[in-house]
Structures are given as structure tokens and as C-alpha cells.
Amino acid sequence: MSTLDEKAKEGMDDHATHGSDGKQSGAGGFIILFFIIGFAASMVLGWVIFPKLLYSQKQQPFSFNHALHVEEVDDGCESCHFFREDGSFSGTPKLAQCTECHEEPMGDTEDEAIFVEQYVTMEREVPWLSYSRQPDCVFFSHAAHVIGAKMDCVVCHGHIGESEESRPYEYNRITTYSRDIWGHNIAGFAKNSWDRMKMDDCARCHKEAGVIHTSSVQTERDACFVCHK
């Protein structure tokens, strides 16, 4: 007997046995109560438990003090996060950049010790977890935004430059996206421009900035290949 048959049969039996005594249990109050219980339980599940299950955290290899570094360097963010000659953006610095200053331990913090012992002396790249890495299908041009549109880093990256330690890296267990991309608020609300970096957010900002072109025949918006690869 297939499962379908069984189900059908069970359903029938159910109707056959309970159908007759259906009339006597007419307590309407209970019915509403059960509705409310079901409703509340699923709301708690969906709004509270589910996000907890969906997101996980990882710690950075060691804590990085942006504020301290910004004070030390001359050129602000661009001292370490700069444009290469071909117009591409360097992103997270490589070890070689760090060791320009950190050949020897600078300061006596625990993080500095980890950095020097485990990475500088071992000549290993630091496996930083990038909060704002877009998925592979996205082509994001820093040049277009920073040089072309003269945007500030803060618009997308928030005040990370003022941070004194590295916050945990949160990511979605299903997609492995950084939570900074998908958005911190489970309902999808974004207070700040950097709270979420999904495609709609790109589009919204482009619209606000008045840089929406009508190059796409299908959408009358920016063509797909502007930001995708």
C-alpha cells in the first residue's frame, strides 16, 4: 500500500470515526484560544528563534583596532585600502602591507602578539573575514563609487574606521552571506545606508543619487552588466 493510500485511508477513518461526534464539541472559545496559541507560537518561532538559528558567528583571527590605525596613518582609510594602478581596489591589506610597519611587534597587546607570532613570523596571510564581501556574481567598482561619485567609505561600510575592536563576523548558515550584506534586521528594515547591501539597496541608492540610467531594455533601469559579472 503506498503512502498515499494510507493517508487517504487514515483521512477516511478519521472522518468516519470523528465525524459523528463532531457536533458535541461546540466550545467556540477553545477554538479561538487554539488559534491564538498557534499564531503566537509561530510568530515567536519566526521572529525570535528562527533568526537565532539562521545566523552564526565567527571570531576574527584577532581583534583589529581601526581607530588606532587611522590615527597613526597620514592618508585615512586610503593608507591601507587603496586603488591599484589598474583602477582595482586593494580591499583588505595583505600581510606584506602590514609588515611595512609591523616587522617587529608594535605595542604589547595580546592581538599584536598573535599577529606577529602566528602570521608575521610564519609568513602566513591573515584569514580576515570580510564583513562586506559581495557574492561572487557581483562586480562592485570602488572606482566608480569612490572616484567617480566621490562617495564616502562610511556610506557602505559604516563607522568601521572608528571601531576599536573587531566585532564578530555574523553569517547566514544557509547562504554563507555576511549579515552585513543581507541586513541586520530580520524584517529587512535598514536604519543606516550601510545596514544592508542587497541588490535592492544598490538600486535604491542609485535612484536617490539620480544615477539610474535607462540602459536596460527590459527594466528601463541600469543594465544588469553594470554591477554583475
Add this chain to the structure above:
Amino acid sequence: MKNEHNDNPPVMKFGMAIDLDKCTGCGACMVACMSENNIPFKEDESDKLVSITWMRIFKLSNGKSFPDTDICYLPRPCQHCEGHGGHSPCVSVCPATATDYSRETGIVSQIVTRCFGCRYCMGACPYHARYFNWWDPVWPDGMEKYLSPNVSPRMRGVVEKCSFCFHRYQLAKNKAYLDGERRVPEEAYQTACTQACPAGAIVFGDLNNPEHQVHQIVKPDPKHGGRSQNPRAFRLLERLGTNTKVYYLSSREWVRRSGDNYLEHEKTGQASQPHH
């Protein structure tokens, strides 16, 4: 940026001219494309109906018997049809807007992460320029090292096709921003196949820009749907109204005739009967 409000960038129309008299069928364009665009491969690639080759070389024959036989090779990238106002055969049929026509560049884009694999576009394309990922791409252990970060590897179950190496335009634009230039120079954006072709048979550039070599070769006639005014030039299946941006050149009449369907009495290059 505000002052550029609704100020659309210059309208370009990237296209190609492929000289079939020069093309030797060597296959360099195919492999240049594969290695530029992270195209996967399987143990058996001899079934050409399931073999992803954004650039594919067809072998044409004049159909005559020995010793009057003649053959010609025809490299076929995506033709980047403009159709009527950007409604190329594939673009208008995609139900999820995964493929699109850009008025800015004339390039037909394919966003594989949007595509859900219905394959309607493949049915629509008369050039068979679209390929479905029937399998998950797998690189033998170690070989994934040569994958380029500029082109996202595709997953199983989506359609992909030639992009005119659009990522190279994106990168060239980065450089242009850095250099404070508004336009990408001709030599800064060339497709991988153009660059590799040892016979120099492929010329790529902006068909709208009279300074570009491709414009000078093709001499597109805007009054007649972009038809070339070069007597050696033809487009594949031009009579369907696909309005492609890949032009072919040949001094051999049989080759030009092979590029389209003609009734017996019709002259090669004759326009089709208007049917719209």
C-alpha cells in the same frame, strides 16, 4: 554626481567584424574564451549538443565534390542581436529578466544567478549561442587554481553565453575612472578571442564610433537596420531581423550565401520580404 541627473552615458554599440578569409579555424578563439571565462569541461566533450563553447567554430562547405570542394570556418560568438530596439530574440522571452539588452553598450547580458534554467532563450536563439549547464562544473583537483576572479563560475541548471568579455569593460572602466577619463579607449577593451586570434581575423570595438576600426571595416548603415555597406560583409541570418552586431567578411560568394537562407532565385545579400 547630481549634475549627471538622467544624463545617459554615450551610446556605444560594441560589435565585431570577423574576416572569414583570414580565419583558419585554428580554435584559438575558442580556447581563449574558455580560459578567460572559466568555462568548464567534461571527460567527453565530443557531444557538441551538450558542450559549452561560447565561441564555437562551424565548418562550412560549398557542397561540391572533389576536387571542387571548398571549406570555410565560421567562428560564432553570441551575436548580441539588437533586434528591434533591443528586443533581441532571447531577451524578450526570458521570464525572469535574467538576460537583458543594454542600450549603453549594445551587449546582451546573461545573469546566471537570476536565471532559473527554463531554457526558453535557448529555443529562441537561432544561432545556438546559448548553453545550458547540464552538469555541475567540476575542475580536476588543482586546476581550479587557474580560475579567473573576473568571471563568476556558473552552477548547474543555468544558461550561459558569450558576454563580449564584458568584465574587461568593467575593469577598463575602473582604470578610466582612476585616470579621470570618461570613455574607455578602443584598445583598453578587447575581447579575449580578438586578442588571441593569431590570424588577426577578429576586430572588435564600438560600431557607433567612426574612429574605431570595426566601424571603418563594417560601415554600418543606420538607415537600413545596421546593414554593412562593405560588399564583403554579411551578418548571420540577417533576414530574420535579428540585427546582430557580429559581421562576417568574405570575398567568396558561397560563404556569404551560407550565412543566410535564400530561395533559389534570390540574390545573395538580398533583403528579406518585410513581414512585420
Add this chain to the structure above:
Amino acid sequence: MKVDRRSFLSFVIGGAAGTALSPLPWKLMDDSSIWSQMWPWTPVPPDGEVVYEDSTCTLCPGGCGISVRKVDNRAVKIEGKQGHPINDGGICILGLSGLQMLYGPTRVKSPMKRIGERGDGQWQKISWDEAIAILTEKLIDIRDKGEAHTVAAIAGSDSGTVPALIQRFMTAYGSPNFMRTPSGRDADELAVNTLFGNQGRTGFDVENADYILSFGSGIVDGWGSPVRMFRASSLWKDKKTTVVQVEPRLSNSAAKATRWVPVNPGTEADLALGIAAVMVSRNMIDTGAVSGLSSWKSDLLANYATEKVSQTTGVAAEVIAELAKGFAGANRPLALCGRGKAQTAGSLRDIAAVYALNALAGNINQEGGMWPIPEADYIQWRDVATDNLASAGLSQPRIDGAGAGKYAQTRYLASRLADAVNGNGPYPLQVLLVASANPCHDLPDTQRVKEAFARIPFIVSFSSFHDETAAMADLLMPDHVYLERYEDVPVDAGLTQQMIGLSRPVVSPQFNTRHLGETLISAAKAMGEPMADAFPWDDYETCLEETLAEKWDTLMEDGVWVQADIDPVGDRLQLAGMDADAVQAEGDVNSFPLLLLPYDTIRLTSGYIGEAPFMIKTVADTVIKGNDGFVEVNPQTARAAGLGQGDMATLTTPRGEAQVRVHLFEGIQPGVLAMARGLGHTAYDAFLAGKGVNINTLIGPVEDPSSGHDAAWGIRATLSKA
């Protein structure tokens, strides 16, 4: 409180409503699609800084400059080097596939010794020290017994420092048996020696010629320096240069030519001499560059009268006259020879006839003409001091018979190696060293070659790849691949200049491999005096830098060193070498009524490099389908055999038999079959192994009576329904 069905239903409905109003279903739906957009098993190539590193490609003798794009430490793309004198940005399909070899699964990843039976593929990883020890102990042992000559080496080239180190190693060791794998170069060197009286090679100024008469040369199928020839072919189109291709089959080169002249297989030299006869009889020749014309003339006119030649070659008399007129009447005519990629040596007669045609047209050392020029001689090492053991070994005859007796002018005869080892040689071989060569696939009559290899007690392969020869080896000492090493690359391949390219390490070695030069130097040092004395360098890089001397800086800067003005080795051609009989295809006409010809295509490799997956992907489904290889047949011939497109057939030659599929092709003469060279690998990986038929299993060497070179251009065959 009794939970009845309706309460439960109510609970479920409430739950459903709540769930719908919570992010759970919507986010799950969205996330599952995002998951599908970035499946963890789809690789995400890491981004980084892009740099280009220039080097020289050594996958074929073409000598192209390459620019390798790297992202951080990964090589991601090979492109042609802009402005390089040979390829100026262009690149061929093989060069483009290099990274699949670098990172591919067929690399030999460390030195290994055989532990199973030969050919079982059972290996044990060993250290380099152990590998060197095994090799040197073996060699010392043999040498001490006074049998140094029973060690032989076979290599893909004899020019450049690495082949020179092998040769030096052999000399110091005391063996005369260094062999180069056969190619058109053998015949060319012999022809220059015979016709111009000096050692040298030819260069062809193809770019400046205005009438090309090609006797089967695969101008766009990989002949000479392939990318240079592609560029020349396009240049000819622009300049409207006449190109005549004489060939039995409509090859790509024939299709690109202005005119294709189908000719009976193997009669190209007859046609060349027929044309020469017309030119001589009509006095359309330049007598200044030839000697011996008067005595040669009468024979020529008698033996190569147009009607007779027409009979032999199948080319109409008026076509012969037209060709003669066109060739002789052109300003800068140039005749080329060497069938396909010139992968076999060919007969002296074939090559001499064409060179004579060039001389008669007066193009020797002229713009657009043929240039007999010296070989590069920048390797100036002090002579090897040989001890008694070495001298004794060196005084022995070569195992292949080259350089003595009737083959006195011939340098190498690797095509005779199998025969010699299989019992017809002067002595048995004890050790064979194999470098950048894959004789177990590339030499004709593969079965006989493998038989011979089975007889050699100890084989060392320096191959970077698990190729067919490595499979027969006892010790693997893998070389770096070209993208991991320094090497000088002297380019000849028909160039009219002397050119040296430099291969540079683009990436650090991926595996535990070692530069062959390094291996030789350390092995020699390990063997002690007098071997060590012949290898005074600390390492290969020192050797290379010292050898290149003043060229080193140029090479480091430009990647290529060019010397344009060269004194030719001769300017008068001695009319000789053409009186031998034409070399016939092996086999009896009655039992084997058809002729099988190998053909070359640029999409398949020649030499010891196996096709990369990308290359195989471009191969048409009329060349291989699944694992089946195809044979090209004229529809008329196929019909007679009751065969149609795609049918399985048995192809039989005097040397072997293979199951093939039929591809009907109008561009091939009835009665002639053609099959692509370069397939039918048994080694390498699943992307290559087992695909198609190795035509070398069907063709055997045919000796050129005047040189001993393999002059086989085809073999007689039958084709029947399988």
C-alpha cells in the same frame, strides 16, 4: 480541556497565519535560492592583485612570447605577448592551454620509482637524493664495466642549454647515443649540408614573398612557427599574395590558399621537378644560384616531361605549366615543403626538389626567399675532457646507425631505435634516458617501439607528465613545466633570423619537481670525476647566465634576443639528391588498395605534449566521437565499401588494425584515407586517454635510401565494414 479535531485545526490555522506573517517562510525561500546561487561546491576564485609576467612558450618549437596574467600567486590566463617579433599578441590554441598542463592532474608530482610491473602505473614516491642515487649508481656501474655506450638518451631537441647539457652528460659519460626525436628538421639540416655544403638550417622569408608554392606544408596547420605562419597567412590576404597549396587533401592550409592543387599522395617532389623542368625548358630560371645545372638538365627534362609528371601526379599538364609560369614569373616566389607540421623527416629527394626550385627561381638569400643560415652557436663551453672509459664508449658505433656508413651525413635516426633494440642493433641498450620526448606515442609503429622499450632494462623519464613513455619507465625524475623554470629557447622553425627566447618562472614550482638542467648537474657531480669536472656550474641558473653572457641582460629585459643580419652558409645550391627513386608507401597495392595519410591540425598537438582538455573540447565530432576516432573518406570510396557517415569500420594496414568511424569528406581524393595525428593516447588523464586512434600504430617507418631518415608519408590500407 479536550483537544479535539477542531481545536487542533484552529491551532494549525493560527500557526499558519503566524508563520506567514513571520520572516521564516519568506527568508527561507529567499535564502534557499541564494544558496543555489552560491552552492558551496561551485568554486569562487579568490580576487587579488593582477600582474602580468612575460615568458616564452616552449610547448612547440614556435618560440612565441607569452604574457601570463596572475592574480596574486595564481596564473589565471596565458596571452600572447604584445610586440613580440614572432607572435605580436597572437597565440595558438596549445599556448593558451598551458595552465591546464601546469595545474593539471597528469603532472608527475615528485620523483618516483616503479614498484609494480612495467606499465602497471604503480609508483613509489622517493626523494630527489634517492632518485639521483639510483640513477648514478646504475650509471657508474655500467660505466665501470666499460659499457658506457649502452646508455642512450632521447630528447625532443638538440639546441639550447638543456639539450646541450644532456649531450654533454652523454659525452662525458662516454656514450655516442644521444638522439633527437625525428622531425622535418632532420631532412632540412641534411639538405642544407648536401646542397649548400655546410651545416645549417633554412629560413624562409615568408612575409616578403609574393608567390607561395607550398608542397603540402601545413601553413596554417602548425608548420614552422605556427603563429608566425598564421600572421603571414593573413598578411598574404591583405597583400593579395598568391598562395598555391599542393596537397592530396583539402587541409585548412589548402582551404586558405588562393589555389588548391590536389596531387597524388607522395608525388609532390615529382610535381616540383615537373615545374622545374618547365622552367628550365622555357628558360625561366636564374642560373646564378645553382651549380651542376648542365649535367642535371638533361636528366630533368628527360625524366620530368610535363605529360609524364601529369601522369604521375594527377595534376593536369596545363596546371603544371601555369604553376611554372606563376612561380617563375613572380617577383619574389617561394616554395615550401615538409608535409603538415613536418613531424617526420621525409626523404632527401622531396626536400631537395623544392629547395632546387627555390634556387632556380633565384630566391636564395633574397628578400622573400630561402635563406640557408647557420645554427645558433652561443653555447661555447669548454670541451669535455674524456677519460678512457668515456673514449672507449664514444668510439663505439651509434645504436641507430647514424653518422656512419651509408648514413654518414645523418645526425640522428631515432626512428631506427626500435629496430636496433629489437635485435638489429650493434649491441643491446642497458639504460635509456628520455627528456621532452614521448617515443612510445610519437614514433611510428608504436607497438614495435613499446616492444623495444620493454627490452631496455632501465628507463628514466624526465617528463613532467605521466605520458606513455613515463608509463614504461623505471624511474621518474620530473622536470618543472615551462612556466616554472628558466630556459633559453633558441628558435629556428624557419625563421630567417637567429632568435633566442627566455622562459622564466611565472609561478613557483607546484610540485616536488626539479629542473632537468639541475638534475643533470647534480647527477654529474654525484658521479665524481671526470663527470663532475664537465659540469663546473653551481646550478643551472648560473650555467644559463654564464652561457648567455652578454645576451642575458637583453633576455631578462626583453624576453627575446634577435640577430637579424646573419651570414648565410651558402649562396649557391648544388643540384643533388634528386636522382633517388620516390619513396613508396609501405604495403602491397593489391591487398591494400587504399592509401592512408596522416594529417596534422593545429587543434591537436605534435611532439611530446599531450592535448589539454580545452584543446580536445575544440576537436570536431567528425574527428572524435566518444572514444572513437574517425578516418576521412571520400564519399565515393565509402560508398564502394558500403560505408556511410559515422559507420564503424575496420582500418587495416600492413602494420596494424584499428576500429574507426567513417567521416565522409569531399575534400579528399577518392581512394585516399586521412586520419588526424596526435590522438590515441593511452596515458595521461581521462580527458585524453583512450580518445581516437594513434596513427603511429598503423604506420611504420620507411627508410629514405639516401639518409636513413623515416620518409613515410602514408601507408597502404583497406577499409571494411566493422
Add this chain to the structure above:
Amino acid sequence: MDSALIPKGVKRCPMWQFLLGLGIMGAVLAWGVYAMLLCWFKGLNQTNMNDYYGFALWIWADLAVIAVGGGAFFSGLLKYIIGKDELKHIINYAVLIGFICYSSALLILAIDIGQPLRGWFIFWHANVHSMLTEVAFCLSCYFAVLTIEYIPLILENRQLDKVPFFHNLSHNMHETMAIFAATGAFLSFFHQGSLGGVAGVLFGRPFAFREGLLIWPWTFFLFTWSAAAYGPSFTLLITWITEKVTRKKLVKDNVVDLLAKISGWMIFTYIIVKMADTSRWAFITAPGLGQTLADFYTGNDFYGYWILFAEIILGGVVPAVILISPPLRRKPAWRVTAFILGVMGVSLNRWVMVLQVMAVPIMPFDNWALYIPSWQEVATTILPVAYGVILIMISYRYLPIFPQEVELNPIQDESPAAVEAETESTPDLQPAKA
């Protein structure tokens, strides 16, 4: 044992027979589900589709079941809007068959797409220019309508009907059924049409391409028309098979005759228009693009002129003539032959508009691509047939599908000897629907 569930006044086969039938069909279903799971987990490499055959057996099956499922909307239109009241005796079954056809179509689509998890993009990121978007929206909406039309039928189950809420719901739904029928007809018009449009808009493929009216190519109207024409034939065919299997008369002759007549006239008008369309395409459209009819029907091993003959004459003219001729129509053998030919004809039409469209080479140097489906494709195509049979079996057993059944089959004897076999020849259903 399930007698309480069986409608009043009718006889049903014994439980074991019913379960045996379910078991057999369940096994077929399981085979299809296995193939379906293979396609989902391993990908579409399980099929023999390829880059030349992006659409193949499945899309054909989709188009075919939707075409023959057209009986639901057209019968509804006739009954509720036009007012052919006799049809109320068959409308339930028409709805059920429609429901099966449309749910099957949706299932097949979910298997057919390469990325099922992203299937909802067609709604969320819809491209309004695409015929497929139109198909997806109208198809889903119409499926919802069919579900709504099917629900009151379920509620008529003897036990469910006892619940006052369900009883009232069912009653009220019946009242408003005309609205749903109208909605359904409207939606059907568009999605049937847009399925025709799917092929007709392909201006890169002269074999499929048609001129048309506004944005809709002629195939749009032809598809709608043909679904309306052949759909009732399919409903009647399935009814006939059901009658044979149950060995009972379920629908009165006058009802069958009326629907058959309407179907006949519809087919007749359709086939005239179809011939006009074919001629225009063959003599004007295709030659205008440099192609002749021979380009589409010669030079390969399968697609010959026979297919044109089979579709238009055998599958169009012949059934039309039989069904509009009263004497022929009233002979069951002729009538059923006409139904079979008609269903074959419309299925062949859908085959041509999917498979042959893909097969014809357009570039002169290209080749015909022929294709044989893999077993996974066949199994997943048979899956909906098994599912349909099971649903019919269950529905027939427990729901009063045929209002005239009680009247036509009065129960004389209450003894259990009078049993009816309803399961034996279920496989008969497969060829008719596949």
C-alpha cells in the same frame, strides 16, 4: 469498510479491487517520483535534452495536457456563461480532469527548470515582455480557480457534507461558480494563448514564427481555439473510458452528444483557420525569410510531411467531420474514434510547436538535431498520468462526480454480489493522456 464515505445510491467496487488498482498506479507513480527526484538532485543531465533541444518531451507534455485540459474552462464557459445547462451533468468531471491536467503541468514545469529553488523568480522578477511570464501567471491563477471549482465537489462527500459549515460553504461556492467560470475562461484564454505565443513570438525561428494581432502572434489564438475545441473531446474521451472501466453509463447521451457536437464545430472552425494559417506561413511568411516548406520537412529521419497530414487531416478534418455529422456522431465507435484522432491531433500540434521548432536547423550550415527522451523523462511524464488516474479513482469512489449516475444505474439488489470492477483497465488511460 469505507461505505460511509461512498455517495448515496451508487455502487462501488470492493475495497481490495480499489486498493489493488491504487497499488498498481501507485507503483507507476513511485517510479515517476524516483525519476523526478533524480532530476532534482542530480540535475537535468538525467534527461536527453541538450542545447539544441532546450524544450523537449516535458514541455510538449505540458502543452498537451493544458490543451486537452482546456475542456474544463470551455465546458464551464458553455454552462455558466452561455447557459448550456445540460452540461452540468459533465462539468464536474471536466473540472476534475482540468484540475489534474493543470496540476500536472505545474509539476512538470517544476521538474523542467534547471534551478527549481529559484522557480519563484518568474513571479518576483517577472519580465512582462515574456510569453512565459504570461503563461506562469495565468496558469497559476487558473490553477487556483480550478482548485476553487474542485473544492465544492470534495465538500459534497457524504461525510463532509454533514458538517454544516462545509455544507454551506459548498452551497455558496456553487452559487458563485459562474464568477469563477468566467474568471477561468478569461485566464484560460490568455494562458492557452500565451502558450501558443511561446512558439509564435520566436522571430529567430521561422518554423515557429507567426505574424499576428497586436502583440499576439496567430499561434496565440490558434492555441486558445484548439484547446477549446479539443478539450471537450478529451473530457468525453476520458468519460467514455471511465464508463468502460466502471461498466456503467455515467452521462446521458444527450449531454455527450451536445458536447461532442460543440467540440466538432469548434474543431471544424479551428482546422479551417489552422489551414489558412499554415498556408500563409508556408507561402508568405517562410519564403519571405528565404525558406521553403521543404526546409522544414525534409532532410532528416523523422520530421516529414506526414506530420503535417497527421495533424491537420487525421487529427483535424476527420474528427471535425465525424463530430459535426449527427449520424456519425451518434455512433459510439465513430464518436470515440473522432475523440482519439482529435486528441492525437492536438497533441501532435503541440509536439510540432515544441519539438520540431527545436529540431529545424536555421543556419544553413547547421544540422537537424534529433532526440530520444531518456527513461527519466518518460517516467516523469507518465508520473502525472498515474497521479491523474489515482485522483480520478479516489474522486469517483467518494464523490458524486456524475450527477446522473444514480438515475442511470438504479440499485436493484443490495446484496454484495453486485460489484463492479473499476480498476482493471486503468492503463488504458495512459495513451490517451500522454
